[in-house]
Amino acid sequence: MVAHVSLTVNGKPREVDVEPRRLxxxxxxxxxxxxxxxxxxxxxxxxxxxxxVDGKAVxxxxxxxxxxxxxTVTTIEGMATAEGLHPLQAAFWEHHxxxxxxxxxxxxxxxxxxxxxxxxxxxxxxxxxxxGNFCRCTGYQNIVTAIxxxxxxxxxxxxxxxxxxxxxx
Amino acid sequence: MIPAAFDYVRATSLDDALKRLATAxxxxxxxxxxxxxxxxxxxxxxxxxxxxxxGRLAELKGVHRLPDGRVAVGALTTYDEMLRDPILRHYxxxxxAIPNIGDVQVRxxxxxxxxxxxxxxxxxxxAILLALDAEVVARSSRAERVIPITSFFEGAxxxxxxxxxxxxxxxxxxxxxxxxxxxxxxxQPASGYSIAGVAAVVGAHDGTGWRYCAVGVxxxxxxxxxxxxxxxxxxxxxxxxxxxxxxxxxxxxASDIHAxxxxxxxxxxxxxxxxxxxxxxxxx
Ligand SMILES: Cc1cc2nc3c(=O)[nH]c(=O)nc-3n(C[C@H](O)[C@H](O)[C@H](O)COP(=O)(O)OP(=O)(O)OC[C@H]3O[C@@H](n4cnc5c(N)ncnc54)[C@H](O)[C@@H]3O)c2cc1C
Ligand code: FES
Ligand code: FES
Numbered sequence: 001m002v003a004h005v006s007l008t009v010n011g012k013p014r015e016v017d018v019e020p021r022r023l024x025x026x027x028x029x030x031x032x033x034x035x036x037x038x039x040x041x042x043x044x045x046x047x048x049x050x051x052x053v054d055g056k057a058v059x060x061x062x063x064x065x066x067x068x069x070x071x072t073v074t075t076i077e078g079m080a081t082a083e084g085l086h087p088l089q090a091a092f093w094e095h096h097x098x099x100x101x102x103x104x105x106x107x108x109x110x111x112x113x114x115x116x117x118x119x120x121x122x123x124x125x126x127x128x129x130x131x132g133n134f135c136r137c138t139g140y141q142n143i144v145t146a147i148x149x150x151x152x153x154x155x156x157x158x159x160x161x162x163x164x165x166x167x168x169x
Numbered sequence: 170m171i172p173a174a175f176d177y178v179r180a181t182s183l184d185d186a187l188k189r190l191a192t193a194x195x196x197x198x199x200x201x202x203x204x205x206x207x208x209x210x211x212x213x214x215x216x217x218x219x220x221x222x223x224g225r226l227a228e229l230k231g232v233h234r235l236p237d238g239r240v241a242v243g244a245l246t247t248y249d250e251m252l253r254d255p256i257l258r259h260y261x262x263x264x265x266a267i268p269n270i271g272d273v274q275v276r277x278x279x280x281x282x283x284x285x286x287x288x289x290x291x292x293x294x295x296a297i298l299l300a301l302d303a304e305v306v307a308r309s310s311r312a313e314r315v316i317p318i319t320s321f322f323e324g325a326x327x328x329x330x331x332x333x334x335x336x337x338x339x340x341x342x343x344x345x346x347x348x349x350x351x352x353x354x355x356x357q358p359a360s361g362y363s364i365a366g367v368a369a370v371v372g373a374h375d376g377t378g379w380r381y382c383a384v385g386v387x388x389x390x391x392x393x394x395x396x397x398x399x400x401x402x403x404x405x406x407x408x409x410x411x412x413x414x415x416x417x418x419x420x421x422x423a424s425d426i427h428a429x430x431x432x433x434x435x436x437x438x439x440x441x442x443x444x445x446x447x448x449x450x451x452x453x
Contacts, residue, residue: 001174001175001177020174020175021171021172021173023171042170042211044207047272056249057273058278062207062208063207063278064207066177066222067203067222067224110273113277131361132272132275
């Protein structure tokens with residue numbers, strides 16, 4: 001059986017014919033060449049495959065492409081604009097929120113879901129929001145710092161000097 | 170991991186979905202958020218011939234108050250929607266439990282109907298619904314029936330639901346001022362599933378003792394259950410600690426690599442005590 005999926009990905013309308021068993025992450029990576037979305041565990045645990053479907057973070061390895069028919073999907077490739085990196089991307093860079101970078105796309109998409117809900121998250125809220133995202137490198141500390149810094153930028157439009165957002169568990 | 174091939178239909182209405190399930194004779198499965206079913210299909214532990222996607226059925230979504238004061242939660246309401254709902258916000262045990270179910274990605278897709286239909290022996294929502302004495306409304310193309318949650322679960326991943334039935338709604342009692350509720354759990358740190366999760370609703374103190382007590386327990390037996398012996402002890406005037414010691418009376422306590430029987434039996438009592446105390450503390 002072939003199913004037709006029509007969806008908007010990073011602002012562009014896309015039409016793809018898929019087998020119903022095709023996962024959303026396969027559609028993104030293999031059919032649309034959007035390989036910024038990673039597959040870490042393939043068992044719904046690690047969050048590396050996190051994308052937004054209609055504005056909400058989901059694990060794209062745990063959603064069928066056909067379930068995304070008619071939706072609006074945002075992947076890490078859709079975060080930067082012509083003006084430059086998304087504040088979360090800039091903050092991960094600035095605050096060394098990554099080492100190997102494998103978890104980073106999913107981490108940023110999970111963080112973006114959080115910052116859409118609350119503009120001034122506490123560190124506890126940040127840690128809770130990335131509970132479904134594993135990082136095997138950083139120890140999370142700089143990821144939390146980066147998300148906190150991005151929240152400041154998104155709230156005020158100004159990047160705080162890096163010292164100002166350090167520390168604080 | 171790729172699921173085995175299947176045919177896919179997106180149901181256009183509840184009746185359409187029920188008709189498709191009825192004609193498939195057991196070969197079809199409903200999919201809601203897919204947070205339990207897809208992992209199973211990817212492991213090929215589930216191989217439905219046809220998936221009936223009920224995920225878009227607006228008639229099964231949302232929370233509203235019934236004329237008799239009770240609260241109806243549509244089967245497709247996600248955890249995230251429940252967390253944000255102004256009516257459900259007043260249920261202390263939901264506010265305790267839902268933020269710790271899975272992670273934000275799972276809560277964005279996982280539904281209340283899927284959670285109970287899946288009947289995972291360690292899932293949290295069943296314990297909560299047991300303590301609330303909820304009712305499950307199930308519909309097939311033949312009939313609609315209302316199932317008390319206390320007779321819904323039959324075993325691990327087994328419930329009284331038939332293959333051609335869908336849960337349409339879960340009904341909760343309307344809030345009452347004289348009871349408090351809470352949820353306490355000890356989780357297996359990697360999976361987040363409860364080793365012992367306890368929902369308690371306690372109250373109606375008449376000056377001499379508690380006249381109302383309902384306790385739901387998950388993660389401990391082969392299915393979530395009401396800890397009737399605890400409830401009886403609380404109402405009978407025993408101390409909360411004495412009552413909590415009855416947490417696993419009459420239950421074959423599960424034993425696995427995460428928690429052996431002795432440990433699980435112990436933490437079940439600890440969580441019952443904590444949930445009872447927290448529920449009473451909410452009474453103010
Ligand atoms: C990483 C991860 C962590 C998790 N952690 C927790 C946790 O900590 N605690 C916890 O309790 N749960 C946890 N879960 C499980 C989660 O709560 C359930 O997967 C989810 O609620 C199921 O809902 P769903 O809509 O996704 O169901 P689906 O996966 O779509 O369906 C599950 C089953 O229910 C059936 N079904 C679905 N809807 C209906 C309906 N309306 N009527 C009849 N049958 C129906 C389907 O046919 C299927 O058999 C976790 C899941 C994941 C992936
Ligand atoms: S690849 Fe999807 S959660 Fe790990
Ligand atoms: S930076 Fe390597 S997994 Fe997170």
